[in-house]
Amino acid sequence: MQEERRLAVLRAIVEDYVATEEPVGSKALVERHGLGVSPATVRNDMAALEDEGYITQPHTSAGRVPTDKGYRMFVDRLTTIKPMSAAEKRAIATILDGAIDLDDVVQRSVRLLAQLTRQVAVVQYPTLSRSTVRHIELVALTPARLLVVLILSTGRVEQRLVDLSAELGDDELADLRSLVNRAAIGEIIADAATALRGLVPEEGAPVTRAVVDVLVEAMSDHRSDERIAVGGAANLARFGDSFDSAVRPLLEALEEHVVLLKLLGEATSGEVLTVRIGHEGPYQELSSTSVVATGYGPGEEAFARLGIVGPTRMDYPGSMAAVRAVARYVSRILDEA
Amino acid sequence: MQEERRLAVLRAIVEDYVATEEPVGSKALVERHGLGVSPATVRNDMAALEDEGYITQPHTSAGRVPTDKGYRMFVDRLTTIKPMSAAEKRAIATILDGAIDLDDVVQRSVRLLAQLTRQVAVVQYPTLSRSTVRHIELVALTPARLLVVLILSTGRVEQRLVDLSAELGDDELADLRSLVNRAAIGEIIADAATALRGLVPEEGAPVTRAVVDVLVEAMSDHRSDERIAVGGAANLARFGDSFDSAVRPLLEALEEHVVLLKLLGEATSGEVLTVRIGHEGPYQELSSTSVVATGYGPGEEAFARLGIVGPTRMDYPGSMAAVRAVARYVSRILDEA
DNA sequence: CGCTGGCACTCGAAAGTCCTGAGTGCCAAG
DNA sequence: CTTGGCACTCAGGACTTTCGAGTGCCAGCG
Numbered sequence: 001m002q003e004e005r006r007l008a009v010l011r012a013i014v015e016d017y018v019a020t021e022e023p024v025g026s027k028a029l030v031e032r033h034g035l036g037v038s039p040a041t042v043r044n045d046m047a048a049l050e051d052e053g054y055i056t057q058p059h060t061s062a063g064r065v066p067t068d069k070g071y072r073m074f075v076d077r078l079t080t081i082k083p084m085s086a087a088e089k090r091a092i093a094t095i096l097d098g099a100i101d102l103d104d105v106v107q108r109s110v111r112l113l114a115q116l117t118r119q120v121a122v123v124q125y126p127t128l129s130r131s132t133v134r135h136i137e138l139v140a141l142t143p144a145r146l147l148v149v150l151i152l153s154t155g156r157v158e159q160r161l162v163d164l165s166a167e168l169g170d171d172e173l174a175d176l177r178s179l180v181n182r183a184a185i186g187e188i189i190a191d192a193a194t195a196l197r198g199l200v201p202e203e204g205a206p207v208t209r210a211v212v213d214v215l216v217e218a219m220s221d222h223r224s225d226e227r228i229a230v231g232g233a234a235n236l237a238r239f240g241d242s243f244d245s246a247v248r249p250l251l252e253a254l255e256e257h258v259v260l261l262k263l264l265g266e267a268t269s270g271e272v273l274t275v276r277i278g279h280e281g282p283y284q285e286l287s288s289t290s291v292v293a294t295g296y297g298p299g300e301e302a303f304a305r306l307g308i309v310g311p312t313r314m315d316y317p318g319s320m321a322a323v324r325a326v327a328r329y330v331s332r333i334l335d336e337a
Numbered sequence: 338m339q340e341e342r343r344l345a346v347l348r349a350i351v352e353d354y355v356a357t358e359e360p361v362g363s364k365a366l367v368e369r370h371g372l373g374v375s376p377a378t379v380r381n382d383m384a385a386l387e388d389e390g391y392i393t394q395p396h397t398s399a400g401r402v403p404t405d406k407g408y409r410m411f412v413d414r415l416t417t418i419k420p421m422s423a424a425e426k427r428a429i430a431t432i433l434d435g436a437i438d439l440d441d442v443v444q445r446s447v448r449l450l451a452q453l454t455r456q457v458a459v460v461q462y463p464t465l466s467r468s469t470v471r472h473i474e475l476v477a478l479t480p481a482r483l484l485v486v487l488i489l490s491t492g493r494v495e496q497r498l499v500d501l502s503a504e505l506g507d508d509e510l511a512d513l514r515s516l517v518n519r520a521a522i523g524e525i526i527a528d529a530a531t532a533l534r535g536l537v538p539e540e541g542a543p544v545t546r547a548v549v550d551v552l553v554e555a556m557s558d559h560r561s562d563e564r565i566a567v568g569g570a571a572n573l574a575r576f577g578d579s580f581d582s583a584v585r586p587l588l589e590a591l592e593e594h595v596v597l598l599k600l601l602g603e604a605t606s607g608e609v610l611t612v613r614i615g616h617e618g619p620y621q622e623l624s625s626t627s628v629v630a631t632g633y634g635p636g637e638e639a640f641a642r643l644g645i646v647g648p649t650r651m652d653y654p655g656s657m658a659a660v661r662a663v664a665r666y667v668s669r670i671l672d673e674a
Numbered sequence: 675c676g677c678t679g680g681c682a683c684t685c686g687a688a689a690g691t692c693c694t695g696a697g698t699g700c701c702a703a704g
Numbered sequence: 705c706t707t708g709g710c711a712c713t714c715a716g717g718a719c720t721t722t723c724g725a726g727t728g729c730c731a732g733c734g
Contacts, residue, residue, distance in 0.1 A: 002705075025697050038707055043698070061697050061713045101496060139472045139488060149494065151476060151484060157496050159438055233570060234592050237585040248574040255571050339676075362726050375678050380727070398684045398726050 002045070008035065009045045010054055011078040014066050018313055023063030068278040071290070071312055075275050081320045088116070089325065096329050102126070102156060106229050109306060109330055114232025116322040119310035120250070122260050125227040126154050126297065126304040126334070133184040133192045136215065138177045143167040148211060150218050152189070154303075154334075158218045165206050176208060180215065189219040228257045235310075246311055249285035253309075259283065264293045264305040271295050271327060273320055278312040288312050292319045296327040298334040306330070339382070345372065346382045347391055348415040351403050355650055360400030405615040408627070408649055412612050418657045425453070426662065433666050439463070439493060443566050446643060446667055451569025453659040456647035457587070459597050462564040463491050463634065463641040463671070470521040470529045473552065475514045480504040485548060487555050489526070491640075491671070495555045502543050513545060517552065526556040565594045572647075583648055586622035590646075596620065601630045601642040608632055608664060610657055615649045625649050629656045633664040635671040643667070 012033040016024040026039040026046060035042065046064055049055050054070035057063065066074065084092070095112055099105040106123050113121035137149040144167050150158040168176075183199055184192040193216045200209050233254060236247050253259045262282055265274055276291040293307025307323050349370040353361040363376040363383060372379065383401055386392045391407035394400065403411065421429070432449055436442040443460050450458035474486040481504050487495040505513075520536055521529040530553045537546050570591060573584050590596045599619055602611055613628040630644025644660050 023697090027697080039697095040707055040709090041705085044706085047699080057698085059713090059715065061695095062715075063697065101498065134478065134484070135474075135476045137472075137474050137476075137486070139474075141471065147471070147488065149474070149486065149488070151486070157486065157494055159494050161438065231592065234585075234589040237588050248571075251574050252571040255568065360726090364726075376726095377678055377680090378676085381677085384728080394727085396684095396686065398724095399686075400726065 005035070005037070006045045006049060007073075007078060008033075009042055010049055010066070010070060011074060013046075013049075013055060013064055014070060014074045014078070017066055018315055021313065023058055023065050025063035028063075066313075068280065068312060071277045071316070072280075075277070075316050075320075079317050081273075081324060082317045084321055084325045092116075092325055092329050096326075096333055099333070102154065105330060105333060107231075109326055110229045110231035113306065113308055113322060113326050114235060116326070117308045117310070117315075117319045118232070118235050118238070119308040119314065119319065120233055120235060120254065121231045121306070121308050122264060122293075123229045123231075123306040124261065124264055124304040125229070126156065130188065130297075130303045131156065132186055132188045133219075136177070136180050136184055138173060138180075138211065140168065140170075140173055146173075146211065148214050148218070150215060160214045160218055162210055162214050164210060168207060172207075176211060179208075180211065184215070193219045226257055226261060228260055230254050230260070232308075246288045249283075250289055250309065253283070253286060260309075263291050263309065264307055265291075271331070273324055274307075275316065275320065290314060290316075292316070292323050294323055294327045296331045296334075298331060342372070342374070343382045343386060344410075344415060345370075346379055347386055347403070347407060348411060350383075350386075350392060350401055351407060351411045351415070354402055355652055358650065360395055360402050362400035365400075403650075405617065405649060408614045408653070409617075412614070412653050412657075416654050418610075418661060419654045421658055421662045429453075429662055429666050433663075433670055436670070439491060442667060442670060444568075446663055447566045447568035450643065450645055450659060450663050451572060453663070454645045454647070454652075454656045455569070455572050455575070456645040456651065456656065457570055457572060457591065458568045458643075458645050459601060459630075460566045460643040461598065461601055461641040462566070463493065467525065467634075467640050468493065469523055469525045470556075473514070473517050473521055475510060475517075475548065477505065477507075477510055483510075483548065485551050485555070487552060497551045497555050499547050499551050501547060505544060509544075513548060516545070517548065521552070530556045563594055563598060565597050567591050567597070569645075583625045586620075587626055587646065590620070590623060597646075600628050600646065601644055602628075608668070610661055611644075612653065612657065627651060627653075629653070629660050631660055631664045633668045633671075635668060 009029065012029055012035070013024050016029065016032060026042040029035065029042055030037065030039050046055065049070075050057070050064065053067060054073055055064040056067050058065060092112060095108055096105065099108050103125075106125055110121045110123045113119075113123070131152040131154040133150065134153050135151040137151070139147040139149065141147050141161075144164045146162045146164060146168070148160045148162055150160075152158070179199065180196060183195045187195060196212045196216055196219075200212050233251070236250065253263070263276070263286075265276070271294055273292065273294045276293075278290060279287045281287075281289075281291060288311060289309055290312045291307055291309050293305050295303075295305050297303035306327055308319055310319065346366070349366050349372065350361050353366065353369060363379040366372065366379055367374065367376050383392065386407075387394070387401065390404060391410055392401040393404050395402060429449060432445055433442065436445050440462075443462055447458045447460045450456075450460070468489040468491040470487065471490050472488040474488070476484040476486065478484050478498075481501045483499045483501060483505070485497045485499055487497075489495070516536065517533060520532045524532060533549045533552055537549050570588070573587065590600070600613070600623075602613070608631055610629065610631045613630075615627060616624045618624075618626075618628065625648060626646055627649045628644055628646050630642050632640075632642050634640035643664055645656055647656065
């Protein structure tokens with residue numbers, strides 16, 4: 001069946017190209033992979049693959065290079081995610097288990113992913129949106145200035161300063177504290193915000209109003225949705241060639257967390273690996289980079305995403321395995337916590 | 338006085354080289370700066386400067402380039418920090434005033450510095466060591482699991498989870514809370530830690546002991562001393578030449594926060610600008626990068642540092658001005674808070 | 675004594691030229 | 705459908721040439 005062989009050829013091309021970073025020719029191909037046919041045959045297959053758009057040649061008289069479409073085919077149908085070795089699994093577990101709080105988990109994950117894949121790793125901090133209010137603390141810094149601390153079920157702590165228009169006594173503070181806590185504790189933040197707003201009539205006590213406003217703002221604030229940790233930027237140094245076309249735009253994207261979030265994709269899809277190859281992404285400057293990402297989070301629903309960003313010419317099976325493995329471990333840890 | 342002119346020549350060389358990124362020759366020098374002498378004279382001066390080690394030529398028959406020693410002289414004696422324009426000052430104030438909490442101040446500062454200098458900016462989060470305890474909050478997540486929140490005068494909030502060996506009732510929790518707060522509030526953390534330790538006899542209540550241990554650990558933990566924000570890495574893309582020699586090691590250093598801290602220097606020196614040029618730093622891989630840094634913090638004493646890292650060939654007067662200006666504004670904000 | 679113009683010299687960078695060999699497409703035969 | 709053969713293409717490396725910015729030195733001048 002020659003159709004099968006063609007795909008084998010495509011796979012071989014992708015693997016060789018990823019390994020060598022150089023266009024691969026028919027001769028080298030038959031040598032390195034036991035294809036059992038002659039170079040001429042492979043050439044015919046390659047011509048066909050090129051017609052179908054899976055590969056291309058940088059210039060006449062050069063070997064072939066996979067196109068985005070070729071990588072897509074490779075990822076979808078020609079390879080399996082290679083499982084992590086036991087040692088790797090153990091390393092992941094050990095490193096992540098040492099984390100002392102949520103932020104630390106995220107930071108360790110980034111480092112880990114970057115090390116495992118030798119790519120740039122990106123981890124989104126868990127979003128607020130699904131979390132519930134665990135506790136609200138009001139601390140009087142001065143009589144007219146409050147520190148408002150919002151503690152969420154995910155372990156996240158949001159803090160805000162409020163300047164009050166009037167001074168506040170200890171008793172009033174205690175009243176206010178229990179008032180807001182009664183309204184909010186246990187609710188998911190969207191509902192908590194609604195409940196809190198309901199506490200204050202249009203022209204209620206200005207102090208209460210100020211505190212509630214700050215809380216509501218902290219709850220609906222998407223700033224923390226946008227928090228992201230990035231690691232492994234130094235890995236970009238590995239491909240100092242193609243600097244302008246690949247490294248520069250990526251380096252810029254890494255600073256723009258909004259862009260990164262968009263790259264990681266929406267967290268709706270649960271724990272499913274997403275691979276976005278080159279031009280498939282929303283940014284044409286990043287047309288030579290790919291993203292491997294997945295959602296993570298406790299239980300079934302994913303509430304944040306993590307992944308890696310690298311050149312389209314990357315080790316997809318390895319990257320996918322690492323991303324999936326790290327996501328699973330992180331999810332498990334969040335489950336326990 | 339020919340000594341004076343020599344220094345003028347050195348200054349001109351530095352300025353031109355920084356501006357053009359190319360070795361500067363005698364002819365171009367007299368043209369662009371009104372030196373009032375002939376190229377031949379300048380050549381003599383240049384030969385002398387080269388003898389003294391201030392400049393060097395990449396190869397015979399090329400222009401001159403400043404050495405580290407040349408830059409050092411330039412920074413120390415040949416230039417003044419050019420004050421920021423009113424517009425720039427206003428921009429700094431506006432951006433930083435919008436910050437909502439300590440972390441936000443730091444993050445905004447990094448961005449700001451990176452934008453102003455078009456270099457890589459580094460800001461150390463304020464250290465704990467000088468801060469006092471504002472409040473300790475204990476929140477029961479489950480009967481046997483506590484969230485311990487430590488709120489410091491700098492606005493920093495440290496949180497830890499504690500698993501208890503026994504369940505804890507509401508009353509006991511309240512007692513414990515007031516116990517630790519009485520001991521710690523208002524003390525600088527070192528003293529607070531001592532006081533807390535004094536609360537628990539060798540074989541005291543295991544629950545109290547666990548909580549105190551965690552608090553003490555959080556207070557003495559230097560992890561937060563090492564926290565650092567980095568921004569403007571994309572600016573590295575501007576000098577895609579000298580990639581291997583300059584960008585790669587720097588990119589690696591940016592990931593190693595310990596290295597960055599060392600680069601920023603010790604926070605002992607107060608609000609004094611430090612300029613470290615090339616080989617003067619502790620890392621020889623970073624011999625073609627310079628650091629401009631200063632301490633910042635409320636009041637007289639600096640308790641953290643911020644600065645920029647860039648190529649030795651950088652705009653020192655501008656960078657120094659930006660670093661100083663941002664440090665001042667941040668200090669002022671911390672003063673108010 | 676220091677500045678200047680003149681001059682021969684150096685040598686890196688840019689441009690041009692040549693050559694090699696990996697790789698191709700096509701074809702005729704098995 | 706596969707294969708060996710063959711003519712063809714062309715990027716990249718090696719080599720050469722050219723060009724000119726920049727230098728060091730020297731003799732003369734104020």
